[in-house]
Amino acid sequence: MEQIKSYVRDIEKKSAVVTLSAVLLMTVWLYQGHPSFFKEHLARYLGSNPYIDWYQYLYMHIVSFLLWFVIPLLLIKLLLKENLAGWGLCLGDYRFGLKFLFLAMVIMVLPLYLNAQSPEFQAEYPLTKLAGKSPTHFLLWELTYLIYYISFEFIFRGYMLFGLKDKLGPFMAIMAQTIPSTIIHIGKPEGETIAAILSGIVLGAVALRTRSILYVLIFHWYVGITTDYFCLINSGTG
Numbered sequence: 110m111e112q113i114k115s116y117v118r119d120i121e122k123k124s125a126v127v128t129l130s131a132v133l134l135m136t137v138w139l140y141q142g143h144p145s146f147f148k149e150h151l152a153r154y155l156g157s158n159p160y161i162d163w164y165q166y167l168y169m170h171i172v173s174f175l176l177w178f179v180i181p182l183l184l185i186k187l188l189l190k191e192n193l194a195g196w197g198l199c200l201g202d203y204r205f206g207l208k209f210l211f212l213a214m215v216i217m218v219l220p221l222y223l224n225a226q227s228p229e230f231q232a233e234y235p236l237t238k239l240a241g242k243s244p245t246h247f248l249l250w251e252l253t254y255l256i257y258y259i260s261f262e263f264i265f266r267g268y269m270l271f272g273l274k275d276k277l278g279p280f281m282a283i284m285a286q287t288i289p290s291t292i293i294h295i296g297k298p299e300g301e302t303i304a305a306i307l308s309g310i311v312l313g314a315v316a317l318r319t320r321s322i323l324y325v326l327i328f329h330w331y332v333g334i335t336t337d338y339f340c341l342i343n344s345g346t347g
Contacts, residue, residue, distance in 0.1 A: 120275045123189055127272035130184055131264065134176045135289060142172035162237045163250070170256040177264035185268075201321025202266035209315055213328050221332065225339030229298045235337040248342075253333050258333065262326040265290040265309070266316040274317065283313035 140146065144165040151168065153160050185191050193199075224230050235241065238251035265286040274282040287309030294302040312325040 114218055123191075124276035125275055126184060126188060127269060129183065131269050131289070134180060134264065135293070138173060138176050142169055142176060144169050160239065163239045166236050167253055170253055173260035174256050177260035177268075181264060181268040184290075196271045197263070197316055197320065197322035199321050200323065201203060201319040202340055203319075206315075206319040206321060206324035207317070210328055214331055217332060218335070221335045222298070222339050224298075224300060225336060225343045227298065227300075230301075230336070231340045231344040233301075234340040240337060242339045247337070251330075251337065254333055255330055258326055258330045262312075262322045266312055266325050267322045270316055279317055283310055283317070286313055300343055 147165040148167040152165065155161050155164065158164070160297075182193070185193060185196055197219050225234075235247075235250060237250065240247050269286040270282050276282075277285060287306060290309045291302065291305040294305040308329075312328070316322050316325050
């Protein structure tokens with residue numbers, strides 16, 4: 110009986126830490142991690158640097174990494190004292206993960222290409238048009254963008270999903286991370302925000318099935334790279 114009570118207390122503690130910290134970290138990001146904060150408070154120190162447009166997003170990526178990856182990592186290790194593998198930071202079921210990646214990448218090529226025909230998507234992506242200056246610029250941009258994808262996938266499909274599944278159950282934990290991961294897309298093209306609902310559910314399910322965020326992270330990054338490339342090509346700037 111005492112073991113059961115201890116287990117319940119641990120679950121309650123974990124869910125409380127995850128929900129409260131996730132809300133706080135996302136709020137801080139919205140105000141201090143957004144490119145608008147960089148433009149208002151930091152850009153002036155760079156003068157007329159031609160790469161300011163790039164730096165504002167690099168700033169966002171770095172702050173995202175600190176808030177959405179490093180701090181949750183420290184909370185897991187120092188406060189909850191748990192193994193990181195239980196939070197999706199492991200190889201997991203690689204057979205299922207690789208099958209998912211192959212099928213998802215093939216299926217998504219056409220929808221991503223069609224989306225990139227839209228002026229709305231072309232105006233949005235890549236976030237910095239400096240990425241289209243040369244193949245080297247494009248490669249460096251996508252590598253720096255990976256920092257953001259790691260952060261995004263861990264806070265939603267790692268920290269929140271695996272941190273709440275014992276308390277809420279798999280389905281409700283998936284929905285609990287789908288809601289904020291969709292809301293954070295507001296301001297993006299409408300089609301992307303709607304698609305974020307479906308992707309939140311599907312990628313959440315895949316993360317739980319594989320017990321890892323690795324495969325959803327690679328897929329999300331692939332979608333970002335492909336979208337940027339198709340938008341540049343279709344807008345005539347790539």
